[in-house]
Amino acid sequence: xxxxxNNELCHFGIKGMKWGVRRYQNKDGSLTGAGKRRYDYEDxxxxxxxxxxxxxxxxxxxxVEHYKSKGYGDNAAEIAAKRRLKAELVVGGVATVAVAAIxxxxxxxxxxxxxxxxxxxxxxxxxxxxxxxxTFKDAPFYAAINKHDKKSYGALYPNEKKAMQQQIxxxxxxxxxxxxxxxxxxxASVNNARNIFYNKMEKDPEFRKGVLDTMKNxxxxxxxxxxxxxxxxxxxxxxxxxNQALATPEMQKAGIHKQFYSALQxxxxxxxxxxxxxxxxxxxxxxxxPTIFFGDDKWEKVISMKLDDEKIVKDAKNYxxxxxxxxYIAKHMSISVGARxxxxxxxxxxxxxxxxxxxxxTELSExxxxxxxxxKHRK
Numbered sequence: 001x002x003x004x005x006n007n008e009l010c011h012f013g014i015k016g017m018k019w020g021v022r023r024y025q026n027k028d029g030s031l032t033g034a035g036k037r038r039y040d041y042e043d044x045x046x047x048x049x050x051x052x053x054x055x056x057x058x059x060x061x062x063x064v065e066h067y068k069s070k071g072y073g074d075n076a077a078e079i080a081a082k083r084r085l086k087a088e089l090v091v092g093g094v095a096t097v098a099v100a101a102i103x104x105x106x107x108x109x110x111x112x113x114x115x116x117x118x119x120x121x122x123x124x125x126x127x128x129x130x131x132x133x134x135t136f137k138d139a140p141f142y143a144a145i146n147k148h149d150k151k152s153y154g155a156l157y158p159n160e161k162k163a164m165q166q167q168i169x170x171x172x173x174x175x176x177x178x179x180x181x182x183x184x185x186x187x188a189s190v191n192n193a194r195n196i197f198y199n200k201m202e203k204d205p206e207f208r209k210g211v212l213d214t215m216k217n218x219x220x221x222x223x224x225x226x227x228x229x230x231x232x233x234x235x236x237x238x239x240x241x242x243n244q245a246l247a248t249p250e251m252q253k254a255g256i257h258k259q260f261y262s263a264l265q266x267x268x269x270x271x272x273x274x275x276x277x278x279x280x281x282x283x284x285x286x287x288x289x290p291t292i293f294f295g296d297d298k299w300e301k302v303i304s305m306k307l308d309d310e311k312i313v314k315d316a317k318n319y320x321x322x323x324x325x326x327x328y329i330a331k332h333m334s335i336s337v338g339a340r341x342x343x344x345x346x347x348x349x350x351x352x353x354x355x356x357x358x359x360x361x362t363e364l365s366e367x368x369x370x371x372x373x374x375x376k377h378r379k
Contacts, residue, residue: 060085076114080107112273117187126150127177128157130165132304140246141293152286155319158312178302187271194239200263207259214254220245243275261294270295
């Protein structure tokens with residue numbers, strides 16, 4: 001989420017505001033009279049002089065309800081609301097644009113990480129591939145489940161898929177498959193999928209050996225794999241790498257993916273989030289909720305359209321130059337100044353807080369503390 005007004009970036013701040021001095025507050029942290037009125041702390045004067053909830057509490061409650069309406073569970077909604085509210089309070093008026101963008105992205109990540117998602121019966125999903133007869137059993141079965149992703153992948157992926165097929169000498173005919181879900185499909189949250197992965201790694205020695213040996217032969221063999229081999233410690237990064245490797249020929253040949261999908265199915269899942277396209281590949285700036293389906297075929301074909309070469313190239317160019325590029329430029333131009341200010345503000349605040357913890361009796365000003373920290377960083 002971001003806000004823009006033609007070519008202007010608006011900064012809403014308080015002239016002369018300094019670190020540690022908040023508007024509507026006394027030096028001891030208590031609210032001034034104006035602050036009490038601002039944050040609705042004044043007694044209502046009726047019904048036992050009960051205090052109204054202040055603006056921050058109401059804002060918190062509103063955010064919780066907002067995230068719940070998006071399908072977040074109670075815990076995930078609470079986490080997302082607190083992170084959003086914290087971002088708003090820390091950055092304040094320095095970067096309204098940046099707060100919205102950062103907090104929204106963080107909230108989406110929280111939802112994906114902690115909330116299972118049910119893809120309802122009747123939902124039409126889209127698969128782009130070289131097989132017009134592909135099924136969920138032809139795992140991994142990648143699909144777009146929302147309007148945004150259908151448009152993005154529908155325009156860009158056919159061109160990429162065609163090039164991939166030509167590179168390996170496969171059939172270069174590309175299809176846009178529209179499929180209707182006939183039974184509810186439950187997609188595991190990243191956290192739940194990760195736990196199932198590690199539980200199987202720890203309880204099934206053959207699976208563990210197969211995963212680690214196979215990943216050594218892929219492009220996803222890195223320190224996270226080596227660290228797990230050395231100490232068996234769980235990490236988010238290793239699951240990410242495993243998720244990315246699911247579609248590799250090495251993983252397919254070894255049948256590792258099917259063993260993992262089987263473990264997920266036993267827990268009631270028939271889908272997981274595509275980690276690669278949401279967090280690592282070039283699609284991370286575009287994709288919102290790309291999904292990998294597997295297991296039972298809970299769908300029926302709506303239509304399968306063969307895409308001709310001319311349309312594939314044309315659609316890709318049109319999307320890039322008429323849709324993606326203008327939005328990307330507008331987004332980053334509007335956010336860049338505010339985001340830099342926001343991140344600098346947060347970083348400086350942490351530096352000052354750390355220094356004060358270590359030197360409680362210091363008489364240095366915040367400006368002097370930052371100057372010292374800057375000199376140390378240069379060394």
